[in-house]
Amino acid sequence: MSGGITKISPQMMIAELTNWNIEINSPYNDGWTVQHYQKQLDEMIAYFDRLKMTDEEKDFEDEKSKWVCQECNKPTFETDFDYLVSPTMHLGCQLQMEKEVDEILEDNA
Numbered sequence: 001m002s003g004g005i006t007k008i009s010p011q012m013m014i015a016e017l018t019n020w021n022i023e024i025n026s027p028y029n030d031g032w033t034v035q036h037y038q039k040q041l042d043e044m045i046a047y048f049d050r051l052k053m054t055d056e057e058k059d060f061e062d063e064k065s066k067w068v069c070q071e072c073n074k075p076t077f078e079t080d081f082d083y084l085v086s087p088t089m090h091l092g093c094q095l096q097m098e099k100e101v102d103e104i105l106e107d108n109a
């Protein structure tokens with residue numbers, strides 16, 4: 001074989017992922033170790049999920065990832081329109097900001 005294209009076989013990747021899953025579920029591992037392997041596995045699953053997506057689904061996910069509140073950094077995508085000033089600002093966060101600005105202005109008056 002003249003230096004095959006595939007560097008790691010699917011069987012080897014599956015074996016590695018299986019090992020991670022065993023580490024995650026082992027009662028002998030401490031929290032840090034479990035978290036370490038879980039993080040790796042989650043990363044792989046997210047990657048596979050993305051591979052399976054159509055271009056349309058990827059565009060949707062990319063758009064969705066931009067819907068984050070500038071003030072609290074939480075996602076706004078699932079928030080009802082009535083509670084948003086914009087895709088990047090919760091109504092509650094905007095009001096809180098304005099209240100804080102008013103308080104500063106009052107203190108300096």
Ligand SMILES: [Zn+2]
Nearest residue numbers: 069072090093
């Ligand atoms: Zn917010």
